[in-house]
Amino acid sequence: MSFSVLGLTRNLHGISGILQLVFLLILLLLLFKVVQFYLCRQWLLKVLQEFPSTPSHWLFGHRMKDQELQYVLMWVKKFPSACLQWLSGSQPRVLVYDPDYLKVILGRSDPKASGIYRFIAPWIGYGLLLLNGKKWYQHRRMLTPAFHYDILKPYVRIMADSVNVMLDKWEQLDGQDSSLEIFQHISLMTLDTIMKCAFSHQGSVQLDKNSRSYTKATEDLNNLTFYRMRNAFYQSNTIYNLSPDGRLLHHACQLAHEHTERVIKQRKAQLQEEGELEKIKKKRHLDFLDILLFARLENGSSLSDEDLRAEVDTFMFEGHDTTASGISWIFYALATHSEHQQKCREEVQSLLGDGASITWDHLNHMPYTTMCIKEALRLYPPVPSVSRELNTPVTFPDGRSLPKGIMVTVSIYGLHHNPRFWPNPQEFDPCRFALDSDRHSHAFLPFSGGARNCIGKQFAMNELKVAVALTLLRFELLPDPTRIPVPMARLVLKSKNGIHLHLKKISK
Numbered sequence: 001m002s003f004s005v006l007g008l009t010r011n012l013h014g015i016s017g018i019l020q021l022v023f024l025l026i027l028l029l030l031l032f033k034v035v036q037f038y039l040c041r042q043w044l045l046k047v048l049q050e051f052p053s054t055p056s057h058w059l060f061g062h063r064m065k066d067q068e069l070q071y072v073l074m075w076v077k078k079f080p081s082a083c084l085q086w087l088s089g090s091q092p093r094v095l096v097y098d099p100d101y102l103k104v105i106l107g108r109s110d111p112k113a114s115g116i117y118r119f120i121a122p123w124i125g126y127g128l129l130l131l132n133g134k135k136w137y138q139h140r141r142m143l144t145p146a147f148h149y150d151i152l153k154p155y156v157r158i159m160a161d162s163v164n165v166m167l168d169k170w171e172q173l174d175g176q177d178s179s180l181e182i183f184q185h186i187s188l189m190t191l192d193t194i195m196k197c198a199f200s201h202q203g204s205v206q207l208d209k210n211s212r213s214y215t216k217a218t219e220d221l222n223n224l225t226f227y228r229m230r231n232a233f234y235q236s237n238t239i240y241n242l243s244p245d246g247r248l249l250h251h252a253c254q255l256a257h258e259h260t261e262r263v264i265k266q267r268k269a270q271l272q273e274e275g276e277l278e279k280i281k282k283k284r285h286l287d288f289l290d291i292l293l294f295a296r297l298e299n300g301s302s303l304s305d306e307d308l309r310a311e312v313d314t315f316m317f318e319g320h321d322t323t324a325s326g327i328s329w330i331f332y333a334l335a336t337h338s339e340h341q342q343k344c345r346e347e348v349q350s351l352l353g354d355g356a357s358i359t360w361d362h363l364n365h366m367p368y369t370t371m372c373i374k375e376a377l378r379l380y381p382p383v384p385s386v387s388r389e390l391n392t393p394v395t396f397p398d399g400r401s402l403p404k405g406i407m408v409t410v411s412i413y414g415l416h417h418n419p420r421f422w423p424n425p426q427e428f429d430p431c432r433f434a435l436d437s438d439r440h441s442h443a444f445l446p447f448s449g450g451a452r453n454c455i456g457k458q459f460a461m462n463e464l465k466v467a468v469a470l471t472l473l474r475f476e477l478l479p480d481p482t483r484i485p486v487p488m489a490r491l492v493l494k495s496k497n498g499i500h501l502h503l504k505k506i507s508k
């Protein structure tokens with residue numbers, strides 16, 4: 001008995017000794033982290049001293065909730081060319097919004113800023129948007145033919161069909177007094193379009209009641225990813241995955257991936273059908289998904305399943321959420337400027353009559369409508385910012401410089417509201433884009449610039465034009481003064497309270 005009591009005491013001593021050791025190790029680790037944080041912050045404060053900033057918290061950085069764009073407007077007025085935003089106490093980024101600064105950054109080949117873009121990877125994987133270096137170059141070269149003129153031309157008909165499905169639905173709602181939240185409808189419509197154009201999908205997701213789960217998942221992923229980028233505690237994967245937000249993200253990713261996997265499976269099954277392969281062989285250029293399915297890399301191997309899925313996830317997201325944001329904000333801008341809306345309508349009416357046969361050739365003959373679309377893209381850029389991580393030091397035209405490793409964010413929203421280049425920046429004035437108007441080559445960049453510009457730019461502009469033209473032929477757009485949208489920064493520009501408009505059917 002006395003022997004076992006002695007053994008137990010020894011064991012307890014042993015356990016408490018181990019606990020003490022573990023406690024000591026944790027303490028040392030914490031101390032190490034604190035010293036590391038302190039030294040890193042001191043270094044950052046020193047190297048970034050030429051870039052001004054408003055006061056921020058030493059650990060949490062600038063806490064702006066959903067006011068980030070409003071802060072950007074204030075900074076653009078207060079600090080010429082560039083300023084500093086602290087995402088957390090040890091993660092600053094230099095915001096640039098001067099065309100000469102942008103020209104320098106977009107002319108270099110710095111990689112995407114891993115500090116924030118890595119948080120998008122669980123959702124869209126390493127496709128064209130997130131890839132860097134040689135692999136990015138190979139994929140860009142492989143996918144560029146999917147946006148060739150010959151491919152884009154017949155898409156105009158598909159775009160028009162999708163818009164008309166949405167407008168038919170809106171006609172059935174005609175007569176209701178309350179305004180309509182248009183973003184949800186438009187994102188289903190743009191999803192329908194990209195599914196048909198890029199993924200050869202048959203049938204309409206607008207008429208399928210389950211499709212909303214993908215657009216809802218996109219909305220959740222946009223919010224969750226954006227919060228994660230700005231939360232000091234969510235930087236570690238282990239902590240984030242255990243948090244409630246981490247679990248929500250996991251669920252939303254699953255929903256989004258189920259959708260894209262279904263699309264890949266369906267196309268593979270179609271290609272097994274007789275005749276389908278023959279049709280493809282005759283084509284000079286393949287549609288997006290077919291390029292991926294038939295891809296042979298330089299070493300002769302085919303694209304891995306993971307790479308293929310990443311590209312499909314990337315294009316499914318980029319190809320519909322950005323255009324949905326663009327079209328929704330253009331509609332809002334036209335609703336609040338009825339004189340410009342009417343001028344566009346008259347232009348479209350004289351060009352298209354009833355709009356039944358809109359084609360590629362029409363799209364270059366709506367100059368006033370195009371000016372209005374561009375002015376709306378200036379005021380409400382669908383992608384508010386893009387970020388890079390400097391791989392070598394940089395010196396800007398005014399002599400200020402930054403060392404390697406710093407995150408630089410091109411604030412497209414800031415650039416487009418910079419009063420030095422856009423007088424009265426908040427005013428909607430399509431004449432800024434008149435043919436004879438003069439402006440800096442880098443003052444208007446909704447699709448970014450340089451080698452990493454938007455691959456879907458032409459596709460997007462066509463879709464915006466088709467949507468605006470066909471909608472104005474059938475509806476008058478009116479604002480809802482009780483629900484004025486509030487722009488909110490996300491990966492893609494959103495409104496805090498949705499975009500509500502009244503729609504009035506035009507009698508023929």
Ligand code: HEM
Nearest residue numbers: 128129318319322323326382383386447448454455456460
């Ligand atoms: C109004 C609509 C659109 C806007 C404003 C827009 C804007 C942009 C911007 C600013 C970038 C640069 C992102 C960065 O550097 O981080 C980008 C890249 C990209 N966009 Fe778009 N986009 C639009 C529509 C589309 C569409 C319709 C597609 C596909 C069909 C698309 C596919 C992509 C892809 C794959 C990239 C990455 C390109 C690369 O890095 O090589 N976008 N877009």
